[in-house]
């Protein structure tokens with residue numbers, strides 16, 4: 001339950017919007033809930049609706065609208081490779097093929113150990129450093145096959161050691177610290 | 179020339195408050211606070227700062243539309259930056275965040291707002307650390323919060339993260355998204371200045387637009403107006419991507435640099451990648467029509483591509499070399515618009531679906547002459563029928579490539595027709 005785990009932070013999240021506009025916190029709350037529940041599960045969306053005090057249908061509609069909320073289970077690390085035009089001109093489609101081969105999955109697939117999900121996404125605003133991907137919202141740029149191997153190895157090592165990277169929750173809640 | 183916006187490239191660590199202040203930071207705010215709000219609006223009007231989010235609407239005039247007097251008002255900074263090929267606002271907020279905060283504060287003072295929301299695309303969460311620190315430091319030093327610099331002016335500032343939707347860059351969709359509604363545009367009027375965030379008068383400005391404000395306050399409207407051309411004042415950040423040797427952001431004085439110089443100049447991209455021939459470029463991501471080698475003589479300014487049937491837009495320049503398949507490029511861009519259509523109006527939702535499907539068929543080698551006509555027909559039937567500009571942008575890749583590269587379409591369908599279907 002994020003309501004209990006982050007009670008203080010969520011309260012200060014609401015302080016950023018007019019008092020009668022709790023709905024405004026729906027995006028940050030969904031980011032937090034998704035991190036906690038692994039994806040935007042029915043439970044996660046219901047909890048967000050409860051915190052806001054709105055109909056779960058509304059939260060479901062919102063979650064379905066945005067590409068960063070995953071409606072199905074994903075791996076621990078979500079690798080989202082941009083293959084929009086500017087990146088594709090610099091080899092992003094070939095990069096995805098290579099990544100599919102290395103991970104042994106197709107786009108939208110998750111590795112058997114539940115570690116990685118591979119997706120393609122539209123422009124991420126890093127076209128000058130293609131091929132690039134984001135992994136749990138962290139950018140990795142100017143990639144090639146060797147760097148991809150390293151990146152996968154690094155994330156596997158991190159997972160084995162108990163990942164202490166800042167999570168999406170940290171990033172959202174950093175705002176509540178002032 | 180020293181950078182006006184990308185100052186972090188000249189001044190190390192300008193993202194830190196003390197370095198920013200040592201280099202003239204927050205002097206623009208101090209000057210503004212010594213003037214009346216009307217005087218500040220007039221200064222920005224006289225400077226002729228035009229919006230950098232794509233449409234080029236004069237910022238001072240937009241501010242002057244805000245109702246006078248008390249009552250809740252908002253400044254909203256547009257950092258959704260999701261147009262294909264655009265990566266300037268991220269660099270500005272990552273490298274020089276105080277300049278944007280200061281610009282937004284000056285805007286807030288000028289229109290009587292006491293709250294700033296900066297709407298970030300969710301994918302930029304990691305790039306937001308310097309800005310988060312900047313906000314915290316600005317609060318501590320008295321540039322944000324109550325009674326700013328002893329002036330009696332109060333203003334708060336918060337970041338708000340989206341979650342992946344290009345349409346949320348459209349200002350009314352952005353406001354809906356901020357309010358926790360579905361991120362779809364509304365039909366204007368009401369304009370944000372009348373009823374924006376939470377139904378209150380609101381100014382929505384692009385990150386780069388606001389970054390132009392502090393140096394203008396410090397150096398004066400004349401200084402700014404003297405940079406650039408009659409219609410395009412100041413400097414512009416150009417995002418160069420695609421088949422160039424040195425992609426990246428470049429700051430140029432408006433009207434002074436041609437697209438040819440940007441691609442081939444030593445200070446800029448240093449030529450095409452692998453020495454290939456230039457074929458075409460998209461000057462404004464997917465939204466502006468594609469242009470040919472003749473347009474390389476056009477300059478970067480709001481009017482610089484008028485003679486070539488295109489526009490600068492947000493200056494996201496995607497360069498393509500001789501080997502680029504233009505039907506493929508049109509499909510990529512059309513896929514983007516289909517993916518990002520918010521689905522509110524039928525011509526945009528259905529039109530982008532059919533455009534993509536038809537392009538796909540042609541690309542796969544199953545197209546016919548009839549499919550080319552379908553593209554023409556669908557694209558033209560969408561024009562003027564959509565609620566927001568996304569629907570207009572969406573036809574541009576198809577109409578532009580059909581105009582200049584029809585032979586590539588024809589070659590593909592002829593080849594398909596020559597191969598008997600199995």
Ligand SMILES: Cc1cc2nc3c(=O)[nH]c(=O)nc-3n(C[C@H](O)[C@H](O)[C@H](O)COP(=O)(O)O)c2cc1C
Nearest residue numbers: 229230231256258259260347348349383384387567
């Ligand atoms: C589909 C669509 C996407 C847009 N995306 C952005 C964006 O990411 N950033 C931006 O500043 N303006 C974007 N705009 C333009 C905004 O609607 C608005 O004109 C702009 O934020 C106003 O700021 P300015 O006057 O400072 O340019 C977009 C418009 C449309 C139609």
Ligand code: SF4
Nearest residue numbers: 522523526564566569
């Ligand atoms: S034109 Fe497209 S993106 Fe704009 S409101 Fe209509 S459906 Fe949505």
Ligand code: FES
Nearest residue numbers: 082087124126127
């Ligand atoms: S096209 Fe891939 S980051 Fe912009």
